[in-house]
Amino acid sequence: MEWSFFDTTGVSVASGHGSSPTVGLGAELSLLVLRYHGFPSGSYGGHTGDAEVSVGPFALASLREAGGVVEGGLAIHDGGGWHSSWGSFDLRVGAGYGQFPDGRAPHLVWGIGYGVRSALYRYPGTHWSTARARPLFGQSDVARLSFLHRRPFGEAHGYELVFGIELSPTFFLPPLSWWRVAGGPPR
Numbered sequence: 001m002e003w004s005f006f007d008t009t010g011v012s013v014a015s016g017h018g019s020s021p022t023v024g025l026g027a028e029l030s031l032l033v034l035r036y037h038g039f040p041s042g043s044y045g046g047h048t049g050d051a052e053v054s055v056g057p058f059a060l061a062s063l064r065e066a067g068g069v070v071e072g073g074l075a076i077h078d079g080g081g082w083h084s085s086w087g088s089f090d091l092r093v094g095a096g097y098g099q100f101p102d103g104r105a106p107h108l109v110w111g112i113g114y115g116v117r118s119a120l121y122r123y124p125g126t127h128w129s130t131a132r133a134r135p136l137f138g139q140s141d142v143a144r145l146s147f148l149h150r151r152p153f154g155e156a157h158g159y160e161l162v163f164g165i166e167l168s169p170t171f172f173l174p175p176l177s178w179w180r181v182a183g184g185p186p187r
Contacts, residue, residue: 002054002119002140003029010146010164012064017101022162024062028075030054030140040087041080052081058092062162067099069150071109079117084183088117090144100160105152111162115144116183118171123185141171143181 005027012022034053041051058075062068073094079087090113097106119140148162175186 001029001031001056002138003027004117004140004142004168006142006166006168008060008062008146008164008166010162012062012066013161013163014066014101015158015160017066017158020065022062022064022164024060026058026060026166028056028058030056030075030077035081040078040084040089041082050081051079053078058094060096062098066101067104069096069098069107071096071098071107071150073109077117080183082122083185084116087114087183088142088144089114090146092148096150100152102152102158105154107150107152109148109150111146111148113144113146113166115142115166116181117142117144118180118183120175120186139170141168143167143171 005025008024008026010022011019013019032052032054035050037049038051041049054077056075057072059072061070071094073092076091078089092109092111092113094109095106096109098104117140121138144166146162146164146166148164150160150162177186180186
């Protein structure tokens with residue numbers, strides 16, 4: 001089981017109301033459901049070439065010009081377990097409640113993401129997999145581009161599109177290296 005938290009920033013575009021900046025906080029919990037050899041992992045030998053599919057809940061709270069929204073639901077992640085050569089792909093579906101330009105309303109949300117997931121405890125034989133990583137065991141850091149589509153209930157409401165960047169603040173703590181930024185173990 002892995003967990004992650006992230007900050008998000010981007011642009012929100014509401015139908016008929018233009019665009020505005022948006023900021024937020026999110027968290028995810030995921031459980032491994034499938035391991036297979038192949039894309040989006042690289043052609044590494046043994047288990048280091050395995051890709052993984054994990055599923056779990058997500059929660060997100062955002063602020064933008066129209067007001068705040070909170071939402072939650074199910075997230076599905078597909079990426080490399082040891083090295084995500086081709087990145088990680090994410091799909092989210094859920095529901096929420098918030099302020100839209102035409103008033104408050106419950107809404108449905110779906111989204112996609114692409115980027116990097118890095119979990120230091122996954123790299124056996126390094127000092128990051130032992131004592132220094134144990135307090136954060138199960139934590140994965142994310143750095144990804146995201147797209148969300150919110151559809152409020154009710155005829156008076158349109159839709160909202162959000163284009164953003166999601167980053168775990170701990171992604172930039174040691175051991176920061178280009179290898180880790182590219183989805184692999186720290187070097």
